Amino acid sequence: MYIEQLEKSMYDLICETSTNLPKDVRRAVKAAREQEDAGTRAAMSLDTIAKNINMADDKLSPICQDTGLPTFKIKTPIGVNQLEIKAAIKKALIQATKDGKLRPNAVDSITGENSGDNLGDGLPVIKFEQWENDFIEVKLILKGGGCENKNIQYSLPTELEGLGRAGRDLDGIRKCILHSVYQAQGQGCSAGFIGVGIGGDRTSGYELAKDQLFRAVDDVNPNEDLAKMEAYILESANKLGIGTMGFGGEATLLGCKIGVMHRIPASFYVSVAYNCWAYRRMAVDIDATTGAVTNWHYNEGEKLSFDQNEGQAETKQSSRVVELSAPISEEQIRDLKVGDVVKISGRMYTGRDAIHKHLSENDAPVDLDGQIIYHCGPVVLKNDDGGYEIVAAGPTTSIREEPYQGDIMKKFGIRAVIGKGGMGPKTLAALQEHGGVYLNAIGGAAQYYADCIKAVEGVDLLQFGIPEAMWHLRVEDFTAVVTMDSHGNSLHADVDQSSLEKLSQFKEKVFS
Ligand SMILES: O=C(O)C[C@H](O)C(=O)O
Ligand code: SF4
Numbered sequence: 001m002y003i004e005q006l007e008k009s010m011y012d013l014i015c016e017t018s019t020n021l022p023k024d025v026r027r028a029v030k031a032a033r034e035q036e037d038a039g040t041r042a043a044m045s046l047d048t049i050a051k052n053i054n055m056a057d058d059k060l061s062p063i064c065q066d067t068g069l070p071t072f073k074i075k076t077p078i079g080v081n082q083l084e085i086k087a088a089i090k091k092a093l094i095q096a097t098k099d100g101k102l103r104p105n106a107v108d109s110i111t112g113e114n115s116g117d118n119l120g121d122g123l124p125v126i127k128f129e130q131w132e133n134d135f136i137e138v139k140l141i142l143k144g145g146g147c148e149n150k151n152i153q154y155s156l157p158t159e160l161e162g163l164g165r166a167g168r169d170l171d172g173i174r175k176c177i178l179h180s181v182y183q184a185q186g187q188g189c190s191a192g193f194i195g196v197g198i199g200g201d202r203t204s205g206y207e208l209a210k211d212q213l214f215r216a217v218d219d220v221n222p223n224e225d226l227a228k229m230e231a232y233i234l235e236s237a238n239k240l241g242i243g244t245m246g247f248g249g250e251a252t253l254l255g256c257k258i259g260v261m262h263r264i265p266a267s268f269y270v271s272v273a274y275n276c277w278a279y280r281r282m283a284v285d286i287d288a289t290t291g292a293v294t295n296w297h298y299n300e301g302e303k304l305s306f307d308q309n310e311g312q313a314e315t316k317q318s319s320r321v322v323e324l325s326a327p328i329s330e331e332q333i334r335d336l337k338v339g340d341v342v343k344i345s346g347r348m349y350t351g352r353d354a355i356h357k358h359l360s361e362n363d364a365p366v367d368l369d370g371q372i373i374y375h376c377g378p379v380v381l382k383n384d385d386g387g388y389e390i391v392a393a394g395p396t397t398s399i400r401e402e403p404y405q406g407d408i409m410k411k412f413g414i415r416a417v418i419g420k421g422g423m424g425p426k427t428l429a430a431l432q433e434h435g436g437v438y439l440n441a442i443g444g445a446a447q448y449y450a451d452c453i454k455a456v457e458g459v460d461l462l463q464f465g466i467p468e469a470m471w472h473l474r475v476e477d478f479t480a481v482v483t484m485d486s487h488g489n490s491l492h493a494d495v496d497q498s499s500l501e502k503l504s505q506f507k508e509k510v511f512s
Pocket of ligand 2 (some may be wrong): 064065147190395396397462
């Protein structure tokens with residue numbers, strides 16, 4: 001009985017974490033939305049994010065398609081069998097994956113083979129501790145790859161772009177944390193949250209940083225110096241102008257939590273764990289005799305849903321809206337400028353890391369001339385009739401494809417790529433030379449985009465696993481913003497430059 005109940009409790013924890021954004025995070029997103037002026041790109045993005053949060057609620061479906069590397073932190077009373085808890089978690093993960101609450105996200109690091117059930121060598125990550133209480137506490141974080149890739153660790157003293165020297169003191173720490181927000185730009189799906197660990201070694205420093213992500217967004221650090229630093233960072237980082245998705249705007253950082261531990265004399269690390277707005281972490285208390293959940297954490301206050309009429313961004317927006325459908329001509333592409341909004345209907349193909357590598361070495365399985373590639377690794381379920389259903393399908397971070405993208409566009413005649421976070425100079429040059437465009441979709445809005453996908457019309461290279469396969473999608477009114485055009489303009493390069501200038505205003509000493 002205990003075992004079955006425990007499995008159910010773990011299943012509920014996983015589903016809740018993946019589909020229901022915690023109350024404190026909702027409050028932070030809502031505050032960000034109120035900060036942005038209606039009609040701006042940032043406000044429109046936050047409207048889409050708000051819509052997405054509501055849709056995930058209604059459908060009990062993943063908020064974002066990247067359901068992360070499931071990481072459990074567990075405290076048990078002395079005498080509780082930890083092996084049973086581990087087994088229950090594994091069973092629950094398998095079930096949640098089958099039910100489309102998690103994307104099959106565990107791949108063999110060398111061969112790339114997807115295990116299909118979120119289990120694998122070293123996965124899931126489960127860390128146990130004992131405590132004196134008589135109940136079990138289980139915390140879970142589902143932190144996706146895009147924000148994980150923006151984590152950063154500084155070894156002091158160091159020299160930082162925009163800020164100069166960062167020494168081994170509070171002010172050096174201040175500079176590192178501000179720099180960490182700058183370097184993330186929009187690629188970790190800003191507006192984000194950061195957990196910071198001061199001290200330790202490279203491993204325990206990051207561990208401490210990630211532990212901070214379990215703190216409530218609105219708590220106050222009991223260490224006075226750190227409380228001041230948290231407030232300072234939150235205020236200052238929001239002056240960098242990076243904004244939601246790196247589109248420029250007021251809301252860049254929604255939370256900053258800092259922890260400290262001792263270090264050895266030679267090492268001085270500042271470790272920063274960056275979390276996207278889709279900040280999925282939850283915790284439960286479990287009765288150690290029945291296995292049932294007795295308490296859900298992060299439960300204070302009312303649960304906000306987002307009133308769709310609140311943000312009037314869509315009615316006030318002044319961007320030109322262009323309808324597109326593939327095959328697209330060079331002339332149509334050359335007509336698009338940064339800032340235009342496109343609405344796509346018709347065919348698009350997904351392609352991310354494995355596909356880009358594949359296309360650089362092989363022929364394409366379909367004719368890609370004039371076509372659109374969507375950087376996306378969806379959650380997909382197989383229907384009883386053998387067809388497929390897209391459960392969640394937001395964009396992935398495009399910059400990973402930078403080494404391949406331009407060459408592939410030229411080789412196959414691809415006219416548009418959709419992703420998030422923007423791409424670099426090599427792709428920008430190729431867009432100009434070949435006649436291509438980069439379209440930015442809203443990261444994490446996996447339900448919103450899944451809703452635009454009306455059918456799966458085929459799939460190639462499924463051997464790469466569900467997220468990495470090339471899905472042939474039929475979409476309707478799939479909306480994205482032109483952020484890199486065929487005339488050498490890149491909103492991402494502009495925001496990077498202007499935020500670097502703003503960062504350098506924080507050069508002077510603040511904490512002594
Ligand atoms: O893997 C994904 O689907 C997205 C990833 O979390 C990302 O932000 O790039
Ligand atoms: S796509 Fe964005 S929201 Fe989703 S896990 Fe990656 S960084 Fe987070």
